[in-house]
Amino acid sequence: MREPEPAEASLLPGWTRGHVLAHLARNADGLANLLDGARTGVPTPMYASMEARERDIEAGSKRSLAEHVADLRASAARFDAAVAAMPKAAWSVEVPHRLGAFPASGVVAKRIQEVEYHHVDLGLPDAYAPADWPPDFVRGQLELVSGKFAGHSDLPRLTVVDAVTGDAYETGARPAAGTPELTVHGPGPALLAWLTGRSDGLALDVAANSVLPTLPPLG
Structure with a gap:
């Protein structure tokens, strides 16, 4: 079976699979930023700016599959470390978001949401499709x-x-x-x-x- 290429189209208009993978990695880092801000008491946005977010995704989209895998694993490890470092009291701290602030306790659910939806958006139904979403x-x-x-x-x-x-x-x-x-x-x-x-x-x-x-x- 031929290995899917990152440069091939995803199910998201205008995005290749490479864009989706780069977005997932940067989303992990962005949500880790929210947790770090809640933990330290210094409110920290997910991204320096929406323009910076778009630039990072565009640049990352051109990576090879091996580079995407390494980036996803490293960013996931940083997110896991940010979760593990959270003291109990910090989970109730409000974190900034473009759609409105919410308690840090909602960050993990947002990460799961991103991973589940965008796994489908890669457009590889034999590997992962809506029917594979957990009940x-x-x-x-x-x-x-x-x-x-x-x-x-x-x-x-x-x-x-x-x-x-x-x-x-x-x-x-x-x-x-x-x-x-x-x-x-x-x-x-x-x-x-x-x-x-x-x-x-x-x-x-x-x-x-x-x-x-x-x-x-x-x-």
């Missing part, structure tokens, strides 16, 4: 993403039902009087892939004569 990750993310879309005026009222677990998640805007809700059924990973823009959702089940709505960007 606990899928359950937590369905709840999180549904919450992000809740009340969104560009969506109808939706009930998303995991056909395997039976768990249901309500999201979308409040329905107008007399407007029926739209219910979407499917395996949890397939639902999550659709909600996060990683699937067209054509394999999901909706009521007769209904179509899946166009989802707005998650942000």
Whole structure:
């Protein structure tokens, strides 16, 4: 079997697999920066600037596969060390983020989220696909993403039902009087892939004569 090349396209528009791998490594370092800031009491952003982040990803995208592997391992080790160095009290410290500050206790979950989603984004379905996401990750993310879309005026009222677990998640805007809700059924990973823009959702089940709505960007 031919070894995938970093220069080949990923599932993310405009990014090669090399861009995804470089982003994952720099994300590990950026989240370690947040933990270091929480531990030392000196608020530290993930990146010096968004421009610096983009430059680092672009430069790193051109590495060979062996160089990417070494970078990923080294950055993961630095992140693990930053986690291990955190005293208990520091986990409650708010850390800065472009989408809003949050407690340092949420950093590890953010790292897991990055790794799980972008592993799929490499576009190697025989190696890792939405069906490979851990059940606990899928359950937590369905709840999180549904919450992000809740009340969104560009969506109808939706009930998303995991056909395997039976768990249901309500999201979308409040329905107008007399407007029926739209219910979407499917395996949890397939639902999550659709909600996060990683699937067209054509394999999901909706009521007769209904179509899946166009989802707005998650942000």
